[in-house]
Amino acid sequence: MAHLHSRLRADKEPVVISKNRHISLLLAVGFVLLLFPNRSEALPQFSRRYNVKCSACHTIVPVLNEQGMLFQRLGYHLPPALSNGGVSPRLSEILDRSKWDITNNASFAVTDFSYSAERTTQEGQAPASTSAFQVGSWNAYFAGWIPDTGFFYHAEFDIVSGGATNPDLSNACIGYGGGTVRNSWYLVGGREHLQVAQGTRAAQIYSLLPSSPSLFETMGPTNFIFDQSPVGISAGYTHITSNYKHVFAASAKVTNGDNADGSEILGPSARNSKSFWADVDYWYAPESGVTFVDYYGKKDNLQTDLTGNSFTFQPVIRRQGVFGNYKLLSKVDFLGGWMHSHDGWVAPDGSSASFLGNDSYAAIDYYIVQGLAISGRYDLLHQKITGDSGVGLQSNHKWTIGGSKTLTPSGNIIGRIAYGYQSGRDPVAAVKGTDRLFQTDIAFNF
């Protein structure tokens, strides 16, 4: 969805946005986010390379388990056994010596076919209903390792996103990993999804439900969205104890940041300020953990004054969050997160203010048997614009229920069904809107 989102934003030139149009844009973005199923994100070539099921690294695709996250942090190498007293091998010593070929480095058909039906309402407008069968996404991945080196790479080519054919290279990065399995580090450069391989499960954008937690995918009034694929460099460190009982990890990233319309800056830009992102993670086996996230950036933003003319200002964008999950008896996963937003804001009358948000979610995934789960999630957004131009604290509530089932022994074909209801007012003009969405899709990962 982030890729769809960034594509939608990248296709648009910055425009002058009046207050009402701003609201409409926010609602339209929300509509788009809800209508289209989430991206498929799975790399089947790794399953082929290691002769394991998808469930070796995923609870159910696309949700990563602890091994899947560590697989990425170790430069796409399967974490080896780490027993008490055992010598920790260097990453170079666990390099896979199987023959490099295209089938264990590329996947060309990561796709989903979906049906969705939606009804939206908005104050002052007639209700709208839509429904659609569509090929939601079709992505190709090229990811793996360079034989006999510590280099690894990851590229994602989106052929279809959000039901529309629009080729886009949404991820393209190369990295190097070193150290030992117990104490490893990596350095990555290129266009990389903000949260891939970073954060414990509750801090990941992927969920068993087709949509991600709202706090990751809701665009703020400053045209900022947390989920993005910027260009930059990132570095990480991981410490693992015996039997993977405890894992401590930290990551940091410097990126180009966003354009005024919220699209990622992919090349040279007159705006020289960068965005900084960091996380600290602690995994507690089996499959539980906590993550602290911090984001700081500065971007251009377009606003319309009282006379209808547009002006640009540079808000500082800040996000701080804490996320955690606890998996009980390998069956029930309790997840939750809270993120605080604090962005600069200039009102139409020219007065300075702030956009404040305290957004949270709570979710339960119940794995009935391997490959079958039911899920429920509640999202709550508390947001406001400070100062005289603000309309007070506004809330958005959303609850979603659904189920996922793998349809093959490998776990590479997944069926999902979900229903969600959202209700609330936007923080800029307090216009009320509701959204009911039914989604079902089948995702293929070859």
Next chain:
Amino acid sequence: MKTQLSIRILSGVFSLAIVLSTGTGAAHGQFTQNRDTIKIDTAGLPPEIHKDFRVFQAKCNECHGLDTSLKPSLSAAQWASEVKRMQAMASAQFNDRDADQILKFLRYDEEHRKAAARAAVSADFGGSPEAIGKQQFESYGCSACHSVAGVGNTSSALDGIGSKRTAAELRKAVTSPASGSAMPPMDVPAKDLDNLVAYLLALK
């Protein structure tokens, strides 16, 4: 506009060509590698072993197909080492009690089903050492990790191995693999090893 449309069409055709030429093979590989071919006669298992089998089935099948464990033939000590190694993997979610139950089933399976299969090969097959070795390649479960002529696990093909390795090297590779290798040392009787090596040497 026409250029953009042409690029999109070309991209689509190119992608489709790649999928048809490569993706289908990959997909086939992925489907087959985790499809279990060995069926355990659970009705014939003693009640206690049946419980152990269920733990084995539930825990081991989370990450890989059961054939991965049901094909290879290892000694009791090797299975103990292998289960301990699996328990120390990041995705392992089984405790010491589960590990004991898994080990009990694997030992039972080794002493009954696999032993019977090996005995059948030795008793019924009176062909050349290469031919017997080919049968033993299957009965020892080598195809769980290796393939010959595209049959078995293609991630480690042994085609042409006979022209790359000597008999001594192959013996060592089977019984004492290099450290760091994913292959466990195989506890193979001398006669069976002779036949296996003869078969591998014939793969030229």
